[in-house]
Amino acid sequence: MGVRGMAETGIKEVALRAGVSVGTVSNVLNRPQAVSSQTRQRVLDAIKELGYVRNDSARHLRAGRSRTVAIVVLDVSNPFFTDVVQGAEEVVAQAGGMLVVCNSGEDPARERHHLALLEEQRVQGLLITPVGAGHHKQLERLIERGIPVVLVDRGSGQNNRCSVAVDDVLGGRLAGQHLAECGHRRIAFVGGPFTIPQVADRHAGALAALAEVGGIDLQVVETASLSAVAGREAAEAICALPAAKRPTAIFCANDLLALGVLQGLTTNGLRVPHDIALIGYDDIDFAATAAVPLTSVHQPREQLGRTAAQLLLEEAEDAERHGHRHVVFQPHLVVRQSTVAVKRKASR
């Protein structure tokens, strides 16, 4: 029992036990209807008795194609990505496949390493939010090799792959409009680095919306990352401003940042939304459960993942008939108490 080096019990042993050929065993596994119910039962019994488990490596070596799909995300700790993952997983699992999650942590080296291994594994396909702009050689190689790639949360002008994304300019615009409508005239944008397309787009959207209204000042507080810690630092900087120059509203490039800002403001005795209104982006679950529930721009995160996986599987199934598509979802605004104070228990 459990002796090291013991021969794997393979299809061959099963065949021997059931008194059939290996081909028949394979048929039982892959096209059960092609074998008489009698022998089929005999084979199944043998499989159970021997505790046989199919060897995926051999199967895929022969088939030349795997049933696993990989998703490479920028940050597994960010609830935005975990939700995208859940959406993708749902679709892949339903198709009988397996989704493996890889974390690049925004580090190009780790991303390269993962991609190299995934290429060696000949994965069925790849969902990825690339660290950089996403034009690197490695991705091109995968595509040339015939491995479908879908860009997630990154628009793409390229025509050799699909992409799914959310309109970040529109999202920024929604946020800007909302703050303008609330009467704010001095607003800060907190986010960075601006090399991240999402950050730049959200800022551009807000800027455009405010320009249409006119007479509104949008100052930028650039951060080094999109984390809560960075948010707290930004809040400190803002609190240090003389009250007359201090913005009356803050638009954060994502919710982690907004949560940090919220804490920073509270620590410094500023109340949200009374003293400063605050709006985030992503509408992660923690936005709603924050002590001051956060107004945020909602992105269909699970759907992003689902759609990406669907496009991928479609291409994997039949690359000939598949036409590459670029799906862009619309975000929408979710208004909560961080921008609009509620009358406490007034209605009851």
Place this chain on the structure above:
Amino acid sequence: MGVRGMAETGIKEVALRAGVSVGTVSNVLNRPQAVSSQTRQRVLDAIKELGYVRNDSARHLRAGRSRTVAIVVLDVSNPFFTDVVQGAEEVVAQAGGMLVVCNSGEDPARERHHLALLEEQRVQGLLITPVGAGHHKQLERLIERGIPVVLVDRGSGQNNRCSVAVDDVLGGRLAGQHLAECGHRRIAFVGGPFTIPQVADRHAGALAALAEVGGIDLQVVETASLSAVAGREAAEAICALPAAKRPTAIFCANDLLALGVLQGLTTNGLRVPHDIALIGYDDIDFAATAAVPLTSVHQPREQLGRTAAQLLLEEAEDAERHGHRHVVFQPHLVVRQSTVAVKRKASR
């Protein structure tokens, strides 16, 4: 280019191009020192020119052993688990391997499905927080088959596998002691379902600590899950109590719950910690960034993952010499404002 069905460029083509045998190419890849630097260079050139990428399936079929490690977690959305994953990934990546993350979502069926696929893949090893008690046949089978399994965040009496966990009874005790020392005499425990070992242990620990002090009432508010939503519901129930019966402190079985409770209390006009003190468990990052920073029982999450991965790799390297171990970490208390009000800007 990119024509479907085109033959893979394999080790054979490389050998042809470099004018050597396949064995030599393999040697260049696996023991470079065993081949003259001259031929080695020729082979490497050929590899680059042809864009050759090793086929992992074939490699593992031959080797009988894979370089991927899998981790199956209960909930990828829970920051506790994402941190454990990061710790494990760090160790596995350093060893040149690859960590794949699978999500069971607390669903036994999904867990079974994942385990079945992982078994077919002959993964090098498995880190898992099982959905149930963790005695199922499937895990035993993997172990019999010679695949190392390490239980994560679940103690284990079994002697055929390693486990890493944190002492939940001690954690509960720390929380109970702290609240008692703060002078609370009417305390509520919010958590559930009690079939989850962690929940039961944390409650038991708190109970024991309070019994030692004596004269303290610990009522239980059982929840259906460990989510923020469940926490809000529990808070509603508590707020509905007459003030005289209402607890003056709440111990939540994890931070998600505590964040929900915090929001629920705030919504109902109760201030934390002035009206009710609140303590969570896990010390996830969001605990510190909540508007009222949460006192919480800290668990060494990344280290949990790192240690689990190390034990696994050790066993995978040399199963003979490996002795199974059960590592138990000690949690510690992190006191923040949710249990102890700070004098606002008093010291400056």
Place this chain on the structure above:
DNA sequence: AATCGCCTGTGAAACGTTTCATCGCTTCGC
């Protein structure tokens, strides 16, 4: 009665590696 087609089942080839016994050649020691 010969032929055809269908249904089951067979056995060998192939997938791309790694490993290992072997071989030719050079160098060394005596």
Place this chain on the structure above:
DNA sequence: GCGAAGCGATGAAACGTTTCACAGGCGATT
């Protein structure tokens, strides 16, 4: 000048599947 030893490279076997051309058996159609 001859055997031993060492070095580099070779080629075939093996890993466990899937696939495919084919064979045998049998009932139905001419």
